[in-house]
């Protein structure tokens with residue numbers, strides 16, 4: 001597949017004082033963040049810190065209560081060249097192959113191109129043997145690879161992954177991490193949340209650390225892991241309970 005970067009980039013992604021409030025509870029609190037370049041950003045933080053919410057807002061599934069999210073300087077809502085993979089993949093009650101051809105149809109790919117492209121993606125993600133199986137009976141690892149194959153077909157410039165490996169065994173985790181590296185090699189900007197410190201050390205170029213809905217640190221991975229700036233990040237890295 002060709003380099004996924006196109007001449008007119010949707011980056012930088014800029015969040016300016018973004019808050020998300022639900023029933024009077026501040027779940028994300030004045031987050032300002034700028035993502036650009038070609039790195040892999042790991043969003044880290046304890047349960048309930050707001051990692052998923054932050055990515056859903058960036059992806060355009062939710063609207064901020066306050067503040068502004070801009071792609072490449074525009075407030076135009078969801079830009080087309082970004083995709084999201086969830087912890088539990090959302091798949092249609094159809095075969096694996098049909099999940100892919102459906103996504104291509106929704107993206108208005110010509111009818112005659114859909115099956116060849118879908119087979120190419122199945123092959124790329126090692127899924128040809130299960131092409132005709134209903135997506136919902138696939139194992140967790142196969143479902144996640146199918147979700148990645150679907151995202152791959154969209155050629156996203158930015159890929160959000162919300163704890164994509166949290167329910168998987170080591171071999172399936174490896175397959176997802178290899179796929180993430182593959183996306184990145186093809187030019188896709190990665191933004192991924194994870195609880196797993198080892199995984200973050202393996203993958204991250206930079207870390208965004210959230211705590212209680214606030215952005216506490218945003219730094220290069222080597223700085224975050226060797227010289228965290230806050231006691232909370234230090235405790236998190238040491239595996240202490242963070243309250």
Ligand SMILES: Nc1ncnc2c1ncn2[C@@H]1O[C@H](COP(=O)(O)OP(=O)(O)OP(=O)(O)O)[C@@H](O)[C@H]1O
Pocket residue numbers: 022027045046047048049050051052053054195
């Ligand atoms: N769409 C929503 N509407 C209202 N509240 C929400 C919504 N999504 C999440 N929340 C709440 O916001 C808080 C942060 O949730 P979020 O899922 O972003 O945390 P997280 O850091 O991803 O946690 P985990 O690591 O457990 O997945 C939680 O208290 C959650 O109940």
